[in-house]
């Protein structure tokens with residue numbers, strides 16, 4: 001364990017908080033009942049736990065418990081939101097607006113809907129990763145049924161202006177969905193004041209268990225209609241069938257509860273660590289920050305390193321730091337990050353990028369060690385291949 005690299009990939013997933021595990025354990029064995037069993041105490045115990053968790057999660061985003069639909073994670077919640085709205089509103093219109101930098105769990109359902117005859121506008125972003133609100137407003141048409149814009153980007157941490165987007169959607173009577181998988185317990189989220197009609201969340205990005213998430217679906221003013229994507233026993237008001245996973249639900253609520261308690265103080269600490277890392281690395285020169293300088297998750301640093309080969313950079317860092325690079329490896333192919341390309345980065349700068357995701361359990365000493373190794377790696381790569389440096393300087 002001790003010689004494993006330092007974990008700095010907290011946007012991919014987070015370690016589970018011990019207190020979350022503790023809260024979950026009784027629901028695997030002792031309180032194992034099916035929350036839908038209404039005829040005995042086993043069911044009642046589980047139902048009570050789910051009810052409590054649902055209330056905590058609803059509170060966290062200023063929703064009501066009836067507006068929470070449990071899913072297997074944010075991927076499923078995004079699918080339910082995008083396809084569920086499309087299917088329920090297609091007679092009103094068949095146009096959807098989203099953004100080029102969204103997670104594939106939003107982009108792929110949108111592309112799928114295109115094959116069914118829906119029209120999708122994939123808004124570009126500005127070089128800092130933020131959308132242009134005027135451009136959003138212009139993209140809305142009479143047949144637009146949904147706008148889906150993420151709260152915090154999983155690669156570059158950029159925070160989109162949710163309240164402003166919500167206001168525009170509200171004025172134009174278009175539903176607003178946000179994928180807030182990276183944002184919960186990190187930035188304030190309020191579905192009421194931000195005019196958010198649908199919101200996807202997941203537990204494992206906030207020190208909770210994997211395999212559990214939720215979709216918030218507004219019930220009043222307006223009541224959002226949704227076509228279920230998984231049918232069966234009629235759980236979750238018929239919107240998502242399947243026996244509720246009590247331990248995961250309890251863990252999800254515990255993780256969010258703990259996260260909200262420390263949100264502001266933790267955010268300050270993460271910001272200090274990030275600035276420490278950025279100050280150390282940026283001194284090298286020819287290091288490009290990807291995404292807005294300040295309007296980003298406090299634990300996120302995403303950089304492109306000029307004059308080095310992306311895979312060599314990652315290889316050099318691997319023994320010391322567990323980080324992600326700007327290339328998405330899907331089964332067979334390695335492609336440059338669609339997010340970095342959308343910012344206008346060249347392919348070589350997109351490949352030569354590192355995402356540092358700093359989290360709850362990282363220390364200043366770890367950051368210093370990683371910075372040191374990164375600097376040594378970058379310097380030696382630049383010395384070994386000065387020619388590469390020339391060719392990428394075009395951008």
Ligand SMILES: *Cc1c(COP(=O)(O)O)cnc(C)c1O
Nearest residue numbers: 073074075103105154181182202
């Ligand atoms: C991790 C993540 C997802 C996918 O969530 P799962 O719960 O793993 O399915 C979706 N959107 C964003 C922004 C994410 O960071």
